[in-house]
Amino acid sequence: MNASLRRTHLRGVGVPRALVSDEASFGGRVDNDLICGTLVIDDGRAVALQAGDAETAPVRLVLPRLAEAHVHLDKCHSVHRCRDVGGDLAAAIAAQLRDKVLWTREDLHARAARGLTELIAAGCGAVRSHVDWGTGPGDPEVPLAWEVLGDLAEAARAAGVILQRAALTGIDEMADPARARAVAARVARDGGVLGSFVLTHADRRAGLSNLFRLADRHGLALDFHVDEGLDPALDGLELIADVALEMRFKGPVLCGHACSLASRADGDVARIADKLARAGIAVCALPATNLYLQGRGTGTPDRRGITRLHELAARGVDVVIGTDNVRDAFCPVGRHDPMASLSLAVLGGHLDPPFGRHLPAITTTARRAMGLPPKHVDGARTEDLLVFDTPSLPDLLSATSSPIPLTEHPDLTHA
Numbered sequence: 001m002n003a004s005l006r007r008t009h010l011r012g013v014g015v016p017r018a019l020v021s022d023e024a025s026f027g028g029r030v031d032n033d034l035i036c037g038t039l040v041i042d043d044g045r046a047v048a049l050q051a052g053d054a055e056t057a058p059v060r061l062v063l064p065r066l067a068e069a070h071v072h073l074d075k076c077h078s079v080h081r082c083r084d085v086g087g088d089l090a091a092a093i094a095a096q097l098r099d100k101v102l103w104t105r106e107d108l109h110a111r112a113a114r115g116l117t118e119l120i121a122a123g124c125g126a127v128r129s130h131v132d133w134g135t136g137p138g139d140p141e142v143p144l145a146w147e148v149l150g151d152l153a154e155a156a157r158a159a160g161v162i163l164q165r166a167a168l169t170g171i172d173e174m175a176d177p178a179r180a181r182a183v184a185a186r187v188a189r190d191g192g193v194l195g196s197f198v199l200t201h202a203d204r205r206a207g208l209s210n211l212f213r214l215a216d217r218h219g220l221a222l223d224f225h226v227d228e229g230l231d232p233a234l235d236g237l238e239l240i241a242d243v244a245l246e247m248r249f250k251g252p253v254l255c256g257h258a259c260s261l262a263s264r265a266d267g268d269v270a271r272i273a274d275k276l277a278r279a280g281i282a283v284c285a286l287p288a289t290n291l292y293l294q295g296r297g298t299g300t301p302d303r304r305g306i307t308r309l310h311e312l313a314a315r316g317v318d319v320v321i322g323t324d325n326v327r328d329a330f331c332p333v334g335r336h337d338p339m340a341s342l343s344l345a346v347l348g349g350h351l352d353p354p355f356g357r358h359l360p361a362i363t364t365t366a367r368r369a370m371g372l373p374p375k376h377v378d379g380a381r382t383e384d385l386l387v388f389d390t391p392s393l394p395d396l397l398s399a400t401s402s403p404i405p406l407t408e409h410p411d412l413t414h415a
Contacts, residue, residue, distance in 0.1 A: 112129070230260055288326075306348050334395075
């Protein structure tokens with residue numbers, strides 16, 4: 001094939017500097033937290049930004065596909081039939097359990113497929129969905145939702161999208177070695193993620209030890225819902241870090257929520273953050289659900305319920321932003337859109353401009369926390385890049401434009 005036919009370009013592009021791995025080699029004109037110019041595509045990959053003397057301000061932004069590190073596709077889009085929605089975490093769990101009798105294969109597939117379709121439309125190339133893995137009387141050995149999401153994962157893979165399934169078990173149940181081995185074996189067989197809910201459960205250290213040992217044996221990533229409350233006595237996050245360090249675990253570990261850090265003294269936060277950083281454990285903040293459920297009282301809440309984003313990042317902890325629940329008993333509103341979740345984190349967590357530095361929380365850092373290699377703009381395949389026809393990062397986070405796959409953009413031309 002003629003080399004000129006393999007080379008294409010897109011003019012008027014801005015790329016967030018935080019999403020470029022080698023800025024000096026990639027080129028472009030620096031404009032605050034963007035580098036700007038004409039994006040050059042050679043043989044299907046982004047190879048350079050060319051900034052001519054007459055280059056004007058960008059008219060569009062190019063990003064890698066987004067990563068959704070924490071969502072619940074088994075629960076989504078069920079709020080219309082949930083009774084008594086409202087209240088704290090315990091009330092949400094009870095309301096969703098009442099709805100669970102309606103979770104047939106058809107119902108699960110319809111709701112989860114809708115949620116996944118929305119995430120892909122929002123620009124996601126990688127998604128991690130938790131799946132409730134109950135072990136109570138009458139519960140199947142393997143949840144029906146696990147199987148349904150497995151079918152969706154295969155279909156997503158054909159479209160170039162990774163859908164990870166994370167088993168959401170109770171950490172007290174994982175203290176039973178036989179039960180933990182059975183769950184881990186099935187998760188490993190299906191290429192999933194081993195996870196658990198850690199709050200005030202009994203035997204949580206034993207459960208954590210079992211999970212870390214089994215994850216090491218099977219080569220699994222770990223994911224925890226932990227300290228989802230504002231009680232400063234909650235100790236699950238530090239316990240996870242302690243066990244990871246004691247066992248010298250080297251696999252990816254992602255901890256969601258960690259709300260109780262907001263109630264801890266600064267010295268405690270620093271100590272826990274240092275342990276997390278040494279263990280390589282990432283933390284996923286989930287502003288939508290935590291703003292809705294946490295700090296409940298009789299009137300207007302005066303607590304945000306969001307983990308210590310700034311303090312964790314300052315001590316070297318990878319911080320990720322996730323969507324969590326969408327239109328279910330845990331969060332009755334919302335969108336399957338990491339950009340919308342980041343926008344909410346800007347408000348709830350005071351993530352000030354320049355905004356480019358926060359984008360890794362839904363792209364490169366999020367992928368790394370999911371055990372996936374990060375994808376930057378430079379060197380990326382065209383199918384892994386998105387175009388937002390909006391000129392600035394404040395516009396991007398304000399949802400003034402929907403993503404267009406680079407390969408489908410009408411202004412992409414031959415050089």
